[in-house]
Amino acid sequence: MDSLESELERARDLDTSALADAIETIGFECTRCGACCKAGETACGEEDEEADDAARESDAADPEPHTATVFPDEIRRLQDAGDYDFRDVARPMPYGIEETPDGPRGETFEWALQTDGCGDCTFYAEDDGVGACTVHEDRPLICRTYPFSVGLGGTSQPMGEAVDEEGMVRAHECEGLGRDISRADAEELAAALKERAVRELEEAIGVRENYRPTERDGVVVHDSEGQKRPDGTPIDRE
Template sequence: MEASSAGEKWERSKKRNYQLLLIADLKKEIEMARKLDPEHLAAEIQKIGFSCHHCGKCCKRAFGDNRVAVIPSEIERIREYTGLSKLEVAGPFVPEVPVQDETWEDEEEHPETSFRPSEENDDQRLSEENEELRPLEENEEPSSLGFLESLQEYIDSEGKIHAFGWILRRKRNGDCIFLERDTHKCRVYPVRPMLCSTYPFYIEELRLQICECEGLRYPISAEDSRKLAENLLLRYVSELEDTCAVYEKFMDFRREEKGLELAKTSLENGTCAYIVHDSNGINEVID
């Protein structure tokens, strides 16, 4: 028993030391990120070129990975704008469930959530009307029971899945819940996440990166390039700071073989218990 206890302490110590190294590296990257030149970044963007076609493809699951990671402050802005609850806006960010085929449910079978200005605050708040569209839940995807096995290292002894951060909810066909079907417009455009407002660009390891997008290589003005560069830098620093705060608050959890079986039992009963680690601390979620 003493040997086992000593071994567990040693493992915890190693993990804690690694955690401290990650935090130190993130703080260095944050410091360097704040020194990036927005003018140089804007020049890179203008050289590449970009003009959004408002096609909505980046919001649709059929065209690739459309998951949108969001930090707590972004969730709060959307929550205030829409009148939705936190868990209606976002859910736990876990790896995407493998799909056995590319057949998605017909969107017409699931009417969209529609919003209208609230009487409480006509220029900001929105409220739902008509039938609510239930968002996509991870435990509704194909092969979910088998998928839990790939998440075993994230499942604690009580069968709760530990997730790191949040993701915007999606419709049951995989599209973003805030995408209008007919117009391809974003229902929360004024408060959309930074990932959306800077797409298809992002910064990784202090360098500008791009995603696939039909709007690339179209002319962009110097002014728009500058605005995009400033938003990219804000996003980069904000996400780094948020990740650093997650690591600083994170406390490791006990893992046991029974945890996987408990998680499977919960899923068979129609629920999933999550512990979401974010920059505000720990959030318990039943999905």
């Protein structure tokens, strides 16, 4: 397996024109269905407002919450954009964390966008079945580039395995695939896709270099800036 450093060099050398060609070949237009911003099956929004409120309070209402990775600096940008608290924006990535009688415990290595009581992205809004992002201009790279990813080791595949591939570009489940896309939009998406690939590998290297074992109770998030509590504050800051 290639090292993260060698994959990072490959990411930095990606030809955005070739990425745009691949995106054009696959085709994509966002239909604003909201599927990439929402959880799987939930009880929310299916009955009346009272049932919706009850579902938001029930752990069983959201077995598979929306999970989208977000970088530390992206969290801060979203905080600044809306004067949000850290935990309004992000939560520890659930992988590696388990529920215990004394509360959640474990270590994880990424942050995920915060979700509402139904498991949908907290920044997602919907009107008559048409979805919208309430922080669209400041949305993270994972959102800017969905449903595409780059086929490099150390980069993520959002929403499961690829359903289509063209060169280095992987396409993931989305009803907008196969639709016409302008060259300008393909090039903009390709540039963001390359940036995300670079950032994911830089973050992975930073996590590796800054990892320190900890026996702290509760949840610990190891990101490229060090060890943090679920509210984003460094553990070494008491």
